[in-house]
Amino acid sequence: MSEDHGFVREIRIDPIVPTESVLVSTARGQRPQKKEEPAPRDTREHVDKCPFCRGNEHMTPPAILSYPNSEEWEVRIVENLYPVLSDEKIGTDVTQGLRQTIDGYGRHEVIIDHYNHGIAIQDMTMEHIASLFEVYLSRMQELFASDDRLRYVLTFKNFGPAAGASIPHTHSQMIALPVVPENVQAEVEFSQTYFRRNHRCVYCTLIDEAQSFDVTVYDKESGESVRKLDQGLYVIEKGEHFIAMKPFASKFEWEVHILPLTHQPDYVQVNKAVLPDLALVIKRTMMRLNAVLGGAQYNYFLHTIPHQIGNDDYDQSYHWHLEICPRTSIPSGFELGSGLFVNTVSPEEAAKQLREVELD
Numbered sequence: 001m002s003e004d005h006g007f008v009r010e011i012r013i014d015p016i017v018p019t020e021s022v023l024v025s026t027a028r029g030q031r032p033q034k035k036e037e038p039a040p041r042d043t044r045e046h047v048d049k050c051p052f053c054r055g056n057e058h059m060t061p062p063a064i065l066s067y068p069n070s071e072e073w074e075v076r077i078v079e080n081l082y083p084v085l086s087d088e089k090i091g092t093d094v095t096q097g098l099r100q101t102i103d104g105y106g107r108h109e110v111i112i113d114h115y116n117h118g119i120a121i122q123d124m125t126m127e128h129i130a131s132l133f134e135v136y137l138s139r140m141q142e143l144f145a146s147d148d149r150l151r152y153v154l155t156f157k158n159f160g161p162a163a164g165a166s167i168p169h170t171h172s173q174m175i176a177l178p179v180v181p182e183n184v185q186a187e188v189e190f191s192q193t194y195f196r197r198n199h200r201c202v203y204c205t206l207i208d209e210a211q212s213f214d215v216t217v218y219d220k221e222s223g224e225s226v227r228k229l230d231q232g233l234y235v236i237e238k239g240e241h242f243i244a245m246k247p248f249a250s251k252f253e254w255e256v257h258i259l260p261l262t263h264q265p266d267y268v269q270v271n272k273a274v275l276p277d278l279a280l281v282i283k284r285t286m287m288r289l290n291a292v293l294g295g296a297q298y299n300y301f302l303h304t305i306p307h308q309i310g311n312d313d314y315d316q317s318y319h320w321h322l323e324i325c326p327r328t329s330i331p332s333g334f335e336l337g338s339g340l341f342v343n344t345v346s347p348e349e350a351a352k353q354l355r356e357v358e359l360d
Contacts, residue, residue, distance in 0.1 A: 012249040022249040042168040043118035052169035054115040083108030107176040122286035129279035160297025162327040195317030203319030239277040246351035253345040254326040267304035298326040
């Protein structure tokens with residue numbers, strides 16, 4: 001650890017995936033740079049030419065699912081018109097020496113989160129957020145059951161131009177894949193390694209430490225106290241069943257993870273009765289992020305255990321979670337070239353600012 005004039009400069013090892021590191025360099029945030037205001041968000045309730053607005057259903061493919069009904073729907077799922085993967089047969093698996101391809105089989109669906117065109121998730125009711133995550137659950141179950149070639153279903157949301165959202169109407173997406181994404185596979189494998197060594201889930205350990213762990217860091221030479229990590233330092237929100245935490249090695253300045261308090265490896269096995277509590281934690285977390293950032297643009301994605309992986313240890317070692325990653329900076333050449341993310345806001349300071357937001 002290095003601190004100069006109150007600045008933090010240190011490389012943090014990710015406790016989940018130790019091969020990944022984050023450079024926390026708060027002095028870097030003081031460098032001269034052009035201040036850019038967030039792009040204005042379209043807050044209109046209805047847009048006549050928007051294909052995702054209620055009443056414009058003819059502008060999209062037929063609904064796969066409409067909740068609670070097809071006329072006065074609250075959430076609607078349709079096929080993506082420009083899918084990255086599809087169940088239409090295009091090619092075949094090919095191996096040419098070291099060059100191997102797998103047929104791009106899968107599904108790509110759009111979840112229209114709300115009939116209100118410009119509503120943000122923190123402005124949705126808790127009942128609606130719970131229903132949205134129940135729709136995720138139901139659709140993921142159906143996709144996994146539809147074809148045993150599918151190994152992973154990624155559910156994610158891009159909100160705002162900075163996060164890559166191409167349509168302003170609030171929506172999320174679901175992509176079913178015949179392969180496991182590399183970052184998920186890394187989480188699964190390193191979690192298993194930790195479990196075999198410690199006989200405990202690494203995520204459960206981090207949750208326990210965040211709620212009950214006090215530590216004081218001392219200078220090796222002088223013996224003086226240089227930092228105190230208090231209990232609850234990384235906790236942003238806590239409900240009856242879920243907790244929102246600031247990762248110790250946050251890749252993004254305002255990144256927050258939401259996890260179930262009890263060990264649960266697979267989102268598709270979630271008890272629907274706990275979803276209202278998940279909705280509460282998500283809504284309050286997003287309210288905090290929105291207040292601090294003055295209008296959060298973000299990606300969130302749901303990481304859950306892959307299917308068809310054939311190892312019982314994964315059920316004991318992996319813990320599903322929702323990662324919320326506000327986009328407040330663009331990766332630099334150093335980050336892209338080294339794979340080492342640079343975080344200019346210390347996770348401890350970010351957590352403090354988020355906790356201090358007063359909510360109604």
